Amino acid sequence: ETMKKLWIVLTAVALSACNEMEELNSCSVYVVTGYNETDVDSRTAFGNPKASTIPFLWSAGDYIWLGATKSEAISSECQIAQFKFQDSPATVGTGHVFYNLTAEHKNANVLSTQTADGNLGNDGDFGHATLDKYNTFCLKHKTSYLWFNTTTNDANMPKLTSITVDAGDVNIAGKQTYDFLNEEWVSGITEGSSTITLNFAGGHTLVAENEGVMAAMVCLPSAISGKTLTITYTFEDGSTFT
Numbered sequence: 001e002t003m004k005k006l007w008i009v010l011t012a013v014a015l016s017a018c019n020e021m022e023e024l025n026s027c028s029v030y031v032v033t034g035y036n037e038t039d040v041d042s043r044t045a046f047g048n049p050k051a052s053t054i055p056f057l058w059s060a061g062d063y064i065w066l067g068a069t070k071s072e073a074i075s076s077e078c079q080i081a082q083f084k085f086q087d088s089p090a091t092v093g094t095g096h097v098f099y100n101l102t103a104e105h106k107n108a109n110v111l112s113t114q115t116a117d118g119n120l121g122n123d124g125d126f127g128h129a130t131l132d133k134y135n136t137f138c139l140k141h142k143t144s145y146l147w148f149n150t151t152t153n154d155a156n157m158p159k160l161t162s163i164t165v166d167a168g169d170v171n172i173a174g175k176q177t178y179d180f181l182n183e184e185w186v187s188g189i190t191e192g193s194s195t196i197t198l199n200f201a202g203g204h205t206l207v208a209e210n211e212g213v214m215a216a217m218v219c220l221p222s223a224i225s226g227k228t229l230t231i232t233y234t235f236e237d238g239s240t241f242t
Helices: none
Strands: 012-013 031-032 081-085 096-100 109-110 113-115 126-130 144-148 158-165 175-177 189-192 193-206 215-219 230-235
Touching: 096 109, 158 215, 193 215
Parallel strands: 113 193
Antiparallel strands: 012 144, 031 081, 096 126, 109 175, 144 215, 158 193, 158 230, 175 189
């Protein structure tokens, strides 16, 4: 009976962006700057949705790769982040930047078990950019996303503990290499999975209207036209809704 009162809105999100750059002040360590704009993308946590876009923000703990060299992590959420390297790093190609918290530089790893903790990078979010002459970059996300906007008017609805997406015979998680010189994914996914489960630590109380993004799942870009996606909601009392 309670399941009849559950409304589900699922939105596939694909975003890209480019931003104005400005010259940095000189400093004692090697620094590169990553930009965001309010209504476009460049990052790893969704901000408050607009009519047709969801902005990205940098999150505390984020770091980048400049070639194969990892930066220091930033300490707080922001729209414009400065990433520091203690030494001037060697770069792959010409100043190629990778956002990748689950693997190393150009090798993405989208996890089949994810956590709705507000940071998409922890689940396998992946992006690429090229430094300009001022050591600034505009991150472009290369992974895909499923945004869940699930609501209920039932005050007695048990807490939501997980959402699972099953894409049948299509791999939507796993490891894949990004060919940054040709700006395309290399064919072939290793350790692939056709299912992704998004877990809510401690359970999530559904409400009549969400502020911001209730939950988002990172996926590898995959061809799903004509395919059936099965979405299963699991609640703390053991009940499910598919």
